[in-house]
Amino acid sequence: EVQLVESGGGLVQPGGSLRLSCAASGFTFNSYAMNWVRQAPGKGLEWVSSISGGRGSTYYADSVKGRFTISRDNFKNTLSLQMNSLRAEDTAVYYCAKDRYSSGWPPFDCWGQGTLVTVSS
């Protein structure tokens, strides 16, 4: 069974940093692109970042580029999101999600339960 479990969320002051992790199991982790998607309270889904399998090419939403860094550890089957210079507008539930297929631009077929990040003084 495919499982994604996020951790690392919490309360952080504006300008602070936080590192999110997503523990993956039940599939060949290094073969699939992985993604972070966030959802501000009462709002819609916003794509944050993606990282391909294999070479680990990275992609970022304009809103987080230069502040967030996505990475993966294919030995530990873990996806990470390092978030720096956090702003109030980064407050959201952050989901990690797995690509359905190992190539192309497939849908996200498995999502974690999410971890809440609150940026506030």
Next chain:
Amino acid sequence: VLTQPPSVSVAPGQTARITCGGNNIGSKSVHWYQQKPGQAPAMGIYYDSDRPSGIPERFSGSNSGNTATLTISRVEAGDEADYYCQVWDSSSDHWVFGGGTKLTVL
């Protein structure tokens, strides 16, 4: 930018159509997600019209021109949820989500 109506309301047993508008979206592959209150999103119709196992045949999708459509036939109370469309924008190397549509079953 993907444009979805904020809300769609339909009586049980009727057909709900949720649109996703975008410039020449018909040339892209559209994926749909369902999100029920307090839950993570779940994959629905993908690649415009493919239906994964576990999704009822009442759910279907189409995509042409500037509009993709998720159609839910014989709507049930359990279909009440938020629905999001998604595409990959190759010009910017970004995933894009629509703003979401809240489906209310009257």
